[in-house]
Amino acid sequence: MRAAVMRGGEIxxxxxxxxxxxxxxxxxxxxxxxxxxxxxxxxxxAEKMVELSRQSGAPFVMDLTQDVVMGHEFAAEVLELGPDxxxxxxxxxxxxxxxxxxxxxxxxxxGYSNTYPGGYAERMVLSALLALxxxxxxxxxxxxxxxxxAVGRHAVNRAEMAPGGAALVLGCGPVGMAVVAAxxxxxxxxxxxxxxxxxxxxxxxxLGAHIxxxxxxxxxxxxxxxxxxxxxxxxxxxxxxxxxxxDAMGAAPRRTRIIVVGVxxxxxxxxxxxxxxxxxxxxxALGYDPSEFAGTLASIAEGTLDVAPLITASVDIDxxxxxxxxxxxxxxxxxxxxxxxx
Ligand SMILES: [Zn+2]
Numbered sequence: 001m002r003a004a005v006m007r008g009g010e011i012x013x014x015x016x017x018x019x020x021x022x023x024x025x026x027x028x029x030x031x032x033x034x035x036x037x038x039x040x041x042x043x044x045x046a047e048k049m050v051e052l053s054r055q056s057g058a059p060f061v062m063d064l065t066q067d068v069v070m071g072h073e074f075a076a077e078v079l080e081l082g083p084d085x086x087x088x089x090x091x092x093x094x095x096x097x098x099x100x101x102x103x104x105x106x107x108x109x110x111g112y113s114n115t116y117p118g119g120y121a122e123r124m125v126l127s128a129l130l131a132l133x134x135x136x137x138x139x140x141x142x143x144x145x146x147x148x149x150a151v152g153r154h155a156v157n158r159a160e161m162a163p164g165g166a167a168l169v170l171g172c173g174p175v176g177m178a179v180v181a182a183x184x185x186x187x188x189x190x191x192x193x194x195x196x197x198x199x200x201x202x203x204x205x206x207l208g209a210h211i212x213x214x215x216x217x218x219x220x221x222x223x224x225x226x227x228x229x230x231x232x233x234x235x236x237x238x239x240x241x242x243x244x245x246x247d248a249m250g251a252a253p254r255r256t257r258i259i260v261v262g263v264x265x266x267x268x269x270x271x272x273x274x275x276x277x278x279x280x281x282x283x284x285a286l287g288y289d290p291s292e293f294a295g296t297l298a299s300i301a302e303g304t305l306d307v308a309p310l311i312t313a314s315v316d317i318d319x320x321x322x323x324x325x326x327x328x329x330x331x332x333x334x335x336x337x338x339x340x341x342x
Contacts, residue, residue, distance in 0.1 A: 002340070003121035004320035006043060006068040011321045016069060019117055019125045021082030022103070026089060026128050031140035033119025033338045034073035034148060035320070037174060038263065040327055042070065042112065045265055052265065063114050071119030071338065072099035072111030073147040075140035078131075079123070087128040095131040096146045098293050102127055119144075120320055122340045132294055135301040141314070141337055142300055145307040148335070150296040152178025154288035155261040156186060159234050166231035168224050169193045169209070169238060170248060172200040173330060174310070175261055176238030177207055181305055184208025190227045194220035197331035206309050221251040240264040245282070249274050257281045310335045317341070 003016045021027040042049050046064050062068050078093045089095065099110040099118070111118030116125060134143040156179060161167070167183050169176050172195035183191045184207060193209035195201050201212035213223040224233060233256050237248050240262025248258050249270055258280060275282070288296070299305040314337040315323045323336045 001122040002317045003069045003117060004317050004338070005120075006046070006070055009043065009046070011043065011324050013318050013321065016067060016117065016121060019123055021080060021085070021125045023082050023084045024128055025082040025085065025101070025125045026078050026087065026095075026131060027080040027082070028076035028095065028124055028126055028131075029079050030071075030119045030122060030124060030338075030340050031075045031077055031094065032144040032314075033071040033075075034144050035071075035323055035327060035336045035338060036073055036148065037327075037330070039070045039111070040324060041263070041265065043324065048265055062112055066114045068112065068114060069117035069121045070111045071121070072109065073144055074099075074119030074124070075134060075143040075146075076119070076124060076126070077140075081128065082125075085128050087131075089128060089131060089133065094134040094140050094143065095126065096134060096143050096297055097126045097131045098288075098290060099147065100127070100130060101125070120317060120338055122317065130290075132297055134297065138301045141311060141339065142307055143297065144337060145310060145335065146293065146297045146300060148174050149178045149181060149300065149305060149307060150288035150293045151175055151261070152180070152182040153292045153296050155179050155236060155259050155285040156182040157292065158283055158285040159236070159257060159259045161186075161188065161234050162232055164231060165234055166224060166228055167191050167234050167236060168220055169204070169236045170220060170244065171195060171237070171239035171262055172197070172204040172212075173238065174335060176236070177204060177310060177334065179236045179238055179261065180204050180209050181207045181307075185299060185304055190224070192220060192224045192227060194223070200331065200334070203309055203334055207306075219251065234259065236261055238262045242266050242268045246270045246274075249278075249280055249282075252278060252280055254278045255280070257283065259283050259285055261285045311337055313337070314339045
């Protein structure tokens with residue numbers, strides 16, 4: 001089958017072996033798969049990612065000398081149930097799934113595995129237990145945004161904001177955008193969102209940010225102060241480059257909670273005395289749990305989470321290498337979907 005493959009630090013399109021469903025698994029046909037910033041990151045810093053995963057116990061244990069088919073934000077159609085697979089799923093069902101699968105070697109991440117191809121391939125196998133049927137009428141391209149939007153849901157849940165609080169979201173890439181959408185769904189006001197890109201600020205406003213700010217023109221914290229500086233503030237750091245956390249700590253009012261959801265893969269420095277003097281609280285967030293994932297799918301299906309504006313382009317599998325190049329300029333696009341040709 002056709003797939004866009006990470007091979008030798010590059011993305012190439014090639015034929016790869018067909019996956020076969022084992023017991024408890026389903027064979028699916030990829031209908032749509034979002035390209036994630038983590039995949040761009042993995043391509044550039046794969047070795048570091050594997051090394052840090054080993055240290056932290058995260059399941060990204062790929063052998064980089066072998067092929068990896070990435071893609072973990074997918075919607076797919078069930079083609080076949082594996083042998084002796086008890087499931088309510090039927091052939092033809094459209095499903096999404098948390099990108100995890102249990103095999104003989106333990107739990108693996110779909111999209112960061114040598115064994116299990118991700119959504120940049122025509123077909124995948126999924127765990128029948130984790131596959132969630134997409135409600136009738138929800139287009140697969142929208143359902144494919146369940147995974148990235150669930151990341152925002154989880155970050156906002158991790159924040160445990162007091163009622164009546166305000167939020168400042170630093171960075172309006174896909175992660176920041178998902179945070180804005182989850183905050184808006186919770187009725188948080190005001191939501192202040194900061195990004196250098198006018199296109200991203202516009203998207204953030206469309207998702208429910210009340211105020212958007214260009215940090216080149218005004219510090220994000222000032223925009224919050226102007227809006228409603230009396231409210232208890234929660235800051236979401238969704239940029240993930242060195243210095244951001246330190247800046248957020250410097251800007252934060254006393255006893256602010258800072259949620260770090262931007263993935264910084266490098267060593268970073270903070271001034272503990274700043275945090276101590278202001279009694280700041282820093283929490284880190286990653287991923288989501290199964291109920292957050294299912295809840296996000298339901299919100300997209302019900303229309304309370306309108307993800308359509310986030311999709312700025314779609315490509316077929318042959319277009320993946322070019323899409324990766326386009327995303328190297330992240331300000332120009334939001335979510336690019338891979339839609340394999342049928
Ligand atoms: Zn992702």
